[in-house]
Amino acid sequence: MTRRLTVLFLAALLPLLAGAGQAQAAGYRYWSFWERDGSAWTYATVGPSLSRPADGDVVGFRFSVSEDSGDAAKPRGEAGFDAICAKTPAKDGTKRVALVLDFGTPADAPSGERPPAARTACAQVAEDASTAEALASVAEPLRYDGNALLCAIAGYPAKGCGEQVAEGGKEPASGTASGTEEAAAEDDGGSGPSVGLIAGAAVVVVLGAAAVWQVRRRA
Template structure:
């Protein structure tokens, strides 16, 4: 028969074990939580470096690229944009744009994420790149504000270009396993697209080739020649008719 002391020790042991189980379960649940938010990165050495501060507390250097990706993240190193960090350089993004006196050029990659991560039935905008020509001392938030409409809350970037329309860093309990993300294309700014597009140069070359040394299109010359020939033929036929 168990003594009171043994019963007491057994009860205490069971209580300690239960507390350990509860604590372990709580830690597991916390670790499993995910967050939907705008993940913020710097592009360094051809790789994405998850930002350790908010954009307002970081000053990008001239000629660098900043990157943002909205989505559900469960990893400590964030959810990177769906393109390689070396695909779009600042030279690509800012082609055709020049920095003024006291300004710097910073490329910005904006990945609005997938439909699976969308909130409230919203459709994520297509990924795009933007070039910010901003004062040299501009911080990351000022860079972003120069190329997008921002919704902020206590220093947090909650929405970019109205996406998502509401909420800020939403907690997701027991999130699904992260799916492999396919690479996507980012739309370049119009200035960069025009600089990089061979069609624009081809159209200009074609227009130049259609002019003679005097600057008159050869097609107009052909039309004039045809009209003159028809007029001459009509004149000859009318003269023959009078002589008959």
């Protein structure tokens, strides 16, 4: 009977543990940096401050929630260099870099913010300028964190920087709660068990009590 009771407890507990695993962070909210080769976007292997695009290159930035570079959303739009820089004539001592700025979707936006419409820009900068310098010439204000991570382009988003987000993409998984989310975290002590987990534990207790009652009834 004791063994059967243990099995009943485990059967009730396993779905709760699985649910707890699914509630872990879905990814990070950040600006990803891309380089265009023909019609294909490739995730950049270096940061924009180290990248040195050539005259005629197309680079892109996309704001989204993703786990890593493998599932990061690419910039949208088909415009190439000729279309983006059509009104910017070549000039000695400079280079032209076409930029695609995709501010993402409302689903990826931080709470309380709405993404601006995607746009393109042609940066005419010094021949040795970095992608970061080209971006700064057409999309200020930019915002960086203490580790030189690009946090905002053209002032979007107004706050936050590469924060970890929970399933669904809206609430920070840890350490970055704000507004009503921060208040909720304070209510439960910040690191205490979630309401769902407490409710689940209650279900286990009830099932366990039912199992004990069955054992005693048959005895």
